Amino acid sequence: xxxxxxxxxxxxxxxxxxxxxxxxxxxxxxxxxxxxxxxxxxxxxxxxxxxxxxxxxxxxxxxxxxxxxxxxxxxxxxxxxxxxxxxxxxxxxxxxxxxxxxxxxxxxxxxxxxxxxxxxxxxxxxxxxxxxxx
Numbered sequence: 762x763x764x765x766x767x768x769x770x771x772x773x774x775x776x777x778x779x780x781x782x783x784x785x786x787x788x789x790x791x792x793x794x795x796x797x798x799x800x801x802x803x804x805x806x807x808x809x810x811x812x813x814x815x816x817x818x819x820x821x822x823x824x825x826x827x828x829x830x831x832x833x834x835x836x837x838x839x840x841x842x843x844x845x846x847x848x849x850x851x852x853x854x855x856x857x858x859x860x861x862x863x864x865x866x867x868x869x870x871x872x873x874x875x876x877x878x879x880x881x882x883x884x885x886x887x888x889x890x891x892x893x894x895x
Contacts, residue, residue, distance in 0.1 A: 771853055816833050827854075839864075
């Protein structure tokens with residue numbers, strides 16, 4: 762089993778609006794730095810150019826459960842599963858990202874990834890709260 766960390770943030774935007782925005786793959790580069798501004802569609806695939814090479818990103822289909830999971834495939838590496846959930850929290854939304862420590866990661870790299878995910882979620886919060894002010 763891989764070590765895991767749950768990273769979450771509360772966003773003052775109703776779930777329907779938050780999920781409606783975040784479930785669109787073309788919006789990911791606006792807040793998820795790890796997918797880069799190069800994310801684009803090629804046929805049925807979403808492609809991102811990363812420092813580790815060209816990545817194929819597969820997103821979960823739209824659903825009624827707030828699931829935004831995605832898989833990232835990099836050349837010569839195992840698929841990376843990224844569980845991401847949006848959950849109603851009163852009038853707002855709780856976003857929960859599960860970060861799995863990859864087999865080749867040391868403690869410092871895992872901590873760096875956790876910091877990057879935290880910054881991404883903070884960007885998502887700021888973006889959604891500016892798009893949908895209370």
